[in-house]
Amino acid sequence: MTFNWDLVWSSFGPIIGGAIAGTIPLTLASFAFGLLLALFVALLRLSPNKVLSAVARFYVSVIRGTPLLVQLFVIFYGLPSLGVKLDPWPSAIIAFSLNVGGYAAEIIRAAILSVPKGQWEAGHTIGMSGAQTLLRIILPQAARVSVPPLSNTFISLVKDTSLASLILVTELFKNAQQIAAFSQEFMVLYLEAALVYWVICLVLSTAQSALERRLDRYVAH
Amino acid sequence: MSPTDPLDASLVLSARGLTKSFGSNTVLRGIDLDVRRGQVVALIGPSGSGKTTVLRSLNGLEVPDGGTVTFGASVAGGATAGGSAAASGGDLALDFSVPVGKRGIAALRDRSAMVFQHYNLFPHMTVLKNVTEGPVQVQKRPKAEAEADALRLLTRVGLADKRDAYPFQLSGGQQQRVGIVRALALKPQLLLFDEPTSALDPELVGEVLAVIKELAEEGWTMVIVTHELGFARHVADEVVFMDGGVVVERGPAAEVLGAPRQERTKQFVKRIQHDV
Numbered sequence: 001m002t003f004n005w006d007l008v009w010s011s012f013g014p015i016i017g018g019a020i021a022g023t024i025p026l027t028l029a030s031f032a033f034g035l036l037l038a039l040f041v042a043l044l045r046l047s048p049n050k051v052l053s054a055v056a057r058f059y060v061s062v063i064r065g066t067p068l069l070v071q072l073f074v075i076f077y078g079l080p081s082l083g084v085k086l087d088p089w090p091s092a093i094i095a096f097s098l099n100v101g102g103y104a105a106e107i108i109r110a111a112i113l114s115v116p117k118g119q120w121e122a123g124h125t126i127g128m129s130g131a132q133t134l135l136r137i138i139l140p141q142a143a144r145v146s147v148p149p150l151s152n153t154f155i156s157l158v159k160d161t162s163l164a165s166l167i168l169v170t171e172l173f174k175n176a177q178q179i180a181a182f183s184q185e186f187m188v189l190y191l192e193a194a195l196v197y198w199v200i201c202l203v204l205s206t207a208q209s210a211l212e213r214r215l216d217r218y219v220a221h
Numbered sequence: 222m223s224p225t226d227p228l229d230a231s232l233v234l235s236a237r238g239l240t241k242s243f244g245s246n247t248v249l250r251g252i253d254l255d256v257r258r259g260q261v262v263a264l265i266g267p268s269g270s271g272k273t274t275v276l277r278s279l280n281g282l283e284v285p286d287g288g289t290v291t292f293g294a295s296v297a298g299g300a301t302a303g304g305s306a307a308a309s310g311g312d313l314a315l316d317f318s319v320p321v322g323k324r325g326i327a328a329l330r331d332r333s334a335m336v337f338q339h340y341n342l343f344p345h346m347t348v349l350k351n352v353t354e355g356p357v358q359v360q361k362r363p364k365a366e367a368e369a370d371a372l373r374l375l376t377r378v379g380l381a382d383k384r385d386a387y388p389f390q391l392s393g394g395q396q397q398r399v400g401i402v403r404a405l406a407l408k409p410q411l412l413l414f415d416e417p418t419s420a421l422d423p424e425l426v427g428e429v430l431a432v433i434k435e436l437a438e439e440g441w442t443m444v445i446v447t448h449e450l451g452f453a454r455h456v457a458d459e460v461v462f463m464d465g466g467v468v469v470e471r472g473p474a475a476e477v478l479g480a481p482r483q484e485r486t487k488q489f490v491k492r493i494q495h496d497v
Contacts, residue, residue, distance in 0.1 A: 121282050122341035126355030126407060127330045129323075136358065140345045218345050220389040 007185055011192060014175040019196055022171025026161045029093050031154055034100025041105035042112060056105070063102025069163050071095050076167040092164040100157060107149045111142035144215040151208040155201050162197075172196060231257045233410055233442045234279065234333075239288035239317070241274055248274050249285065250466040256411065259440040263447055263457035263474065267489060270463040272446045276413050279444065280335045281326035285317040292332045292410065333411040334404035338419050340396040342388040348375065348399050349384040352406045360407070367406070374402045378432050394425030398432055405436075412436070414445040430456075450493050454478045462486045 044056035063071070076091040086094070115138050123133030165174035173193055180189035234256040241249040248271045256262050264272040277283040279290065293312040313328050315321045343351050352371035356362045375381045378398040388396055397417060404412055417433065418426040430452050437443065437456050447453055453460055453474055460477040462470045462485075470483045481487045 116341075118337060118339055118341040119343070121335070122337065122343065124282060125280055125330060125335040125337075126403065127327065127359035128355075129327075132358065136354070137343055144345070218387040218389060 004183075004185055004188065007179075007183055008188055008192065011176070011179045011183075011189060014179060015172055015189075015192055015196055018170060018172040018175035019200065022164070022169060022174070023158065023161050023197075023200070026089075026092055026096065026164060026169065026171060027154075027158050030096030030161070031100055031157055033093065033097035034157075035104055035150075037097060037101030038104030038108050041101055042108040045105065045109050046112060060102045060105055063099055068095070068099050068160055069166070071099060072163055072167055088164070088168045091167055092161070092169050096157060096161065096164075099160075100153060103153050104150060107146050107153065108142065111146035112138060114145050115141045144219070147208065147212055147215060151204070151211075155204055158200055158204065159197055162193075233258050233260075233292065234444075235289075235291045236275075236279070237289045239275065239278055239285045239290070241271075241278065241283060241285045248466050249278075249288075251288070252463075252466075252468060254444075254461065254468075256442055256444060258442055260459065261437045261443045261445065261457045263445050263453035263460045264463060265447065265450065265453060265460060265489070266463035266469075271466040272461075272463045273415055275463070276335075276415055276444060276446050279329065279411070280333050280413055281329040282335065284321070284326070287318045289317065290315045290329065292329075332409060333413055334407045334409040335413045335415060336397070336400050336404050336417050338416040340388070340393070340400040340420070342396055342399055342403070344388050347385050347387060348380065348391070351388070351399055352403050355403065355407050371402070371406055374405050375399075377435075378402055392425060393421045394428045397421065397429045401429075401432055401436075405441075410442060412441055412443045414443065414447070416446050416448065418447070418449060448493065450478055450490065462489065464489070 041056045041059060044052045045060070047053050047056075072092065072095040075095045076086065076088065079086060079091075119137050119141065120133055123137040128136065161171060162173035164171055165177060168174075176189045176193035180186045183189070232255055234254070236252060236254040239249050239252040239254075241247075248269075250271075252271070252275050254262070254275065264275060266272045274283055278285045291312075291314045313332060315325050315329065343354065346354065349368060349371055352375065353364065353367040356367035356370065357364050372381055372384065375384060378401065380395060380398055380402070383391060383395065383399075388399070391399065397420075401417070414433065418429050421429060426449070430449065433443070433445070434452075434456050445453070445457065455474075457474045459471060460474045461468055462477055462481070462483070464485050470477055470481060470486045477486065478490055481490055
């Protein structure tokens with residue numbers, strides 16, 4: 001096998017471009033919406049109201065029990081038959097956000113439960129409301145515990161966004177695929193795509209370590 | 222119980238007939254408690270006697286099933302019906318036989334502050350932030366003023382140099398002194414201590430008891446759940462001995478601890494003093 005070096009160099013442009021214009025914003029937007037949704041779902045799960053808690057449990061169960069690709073296809077190809085026609089980008093962001101929401105909800109729920117009950121009581125005794133105690137006392141401590149598992153979710157999401165190529169979103173993998181089909185250099189293009197995903201994830205792992213160190217400053221070692 | 226004058230204006234707190242069950246387990250069977258301004262009341266009794274539940278009820282950390290709690294001048298008028306927090310000019314009357322709601326609980330917490338057995342400091346905040354969090358976030362006092370106040374209080378307990386430390390960097394005794402300062406900074410009418418030295422190594426107990434004793438001498442009104450009978454005898458004006466969810470005996474510390482009248486009190490005092 002001979003390497004077509006010209007193709008290697010010329011194709012990096014579109015692949016990295018796909019990462020910058022597709023993969024990265026898709027990941028960031030989906031993760032941000034997904035986290036908000038997850039916090040909401042976690043609070044529903046922890047609610048003493050049995051109906052709310054059951055609704056949240058059902059949602060988490062559906063998200064975790066079905067393939068992400070199927071979720072993506074239901075939203076993009078399925079919803080139009082109900083009269084809801086969404087463009088590729090909104091479809092992808094909705095599907096990935098819902099997915100992150102399901103997985104991260106369980107992480108956040110466990111992290112909230114890991115904060116000792118005495119912290120709620122201490123918040124209450126200084127006069128804080130439940131919401132104030134949650135925001136100022138409980139969530140900052142839960143955040144520390146949830147950074148490692150949430151980072152896993154985040155890094156998985158980076159790679160999962162490649163599925164968006166199947167609903168016509170122009171992103172990293174889609175560009176690699178197109179150049180590969182055109183040039184017939186499958187090995188070169190797909191290895192390049194893999195390399196760029198890997199580099200993104202390496203950067204994220206480094207950021208995760210830095211964040212963990214920062215949040216660990218108030219813990220005995 | 223010793224009869225109290227219902228018109229006694231020096232009463233800070235008056236609880237009547239507090240009852241509480243956890244499921245089928247009845248922990249309070251009608252507790253009365255009066256605390257006068259500047260008085261130190263020690264609640265003692267075997268574990269499971271309900272003493273901690275009484276204390277927590279005064280801070281709304283447990284909500285009694287029945288009975289009344291009144292603070293301030295409305296003590297004289299008795300609890301108002303309806304269960305609403307009749308809070309005005311520092312007065313409060315709560316009737317727990319009906320739901321008191323969030324406002325009732327919040328009104329209790331405006332008037333009392335708790336020092337916990339396990340300190341329960343906020344681990345993600347520095348010592349100074351731990352102390353100013355309530356005054357700034359809840360009482361909406363200016364940050365600079367709250368910090369100056371906090372530093373003065375920290376200086377008094379010998380911890381001004383720890384203002385920027387995190388709780389994990391402090392010894393248990395230091396953490397508990399910060400816990401006490403956090404409660405003081407709220408300027409409550411009533412300080413509540415839940416076994417404040419039970420989690421401490423023996424050599425650290427003294428420094429915390431010394432702070433509490435100073436507060437007593439300064440005239441703070443306090444209710445202390447404790448197993449330190451020697452300390453109770455020194456510091457408390459009144460000792461209340463509880464067992465099985467009722468008050469068995471109460472009176473001046475020297476009498477209840479020195480010459481208990483009730484058989485159960487005698488046994489308890491004897492057993493604890495043997496252990497020490």
